[in-house]
Amino acid sequence: MLGISSNTIRRLRLSRELRHSRIGGIYYYRYEDIEKLLKSNSA
Secondary structure (H helix, E strand, O other), rough: OOOHHHHHHHHHOOOOOOOOOOEEEEEEEEEEHHHHHHHHOOO
16 A cells, blocks of 8 residues: 555664554554655655
């Protein structure tokens, strides 16, 4: 959906650039946080 690899998502999560919640073994991300991150990287 985002056009980026799972390793990139993992790196962003570990570097705390992308906030997340973990329920069970599944990571959840807020749409607004993803949108903000993508906009800041495209500028």
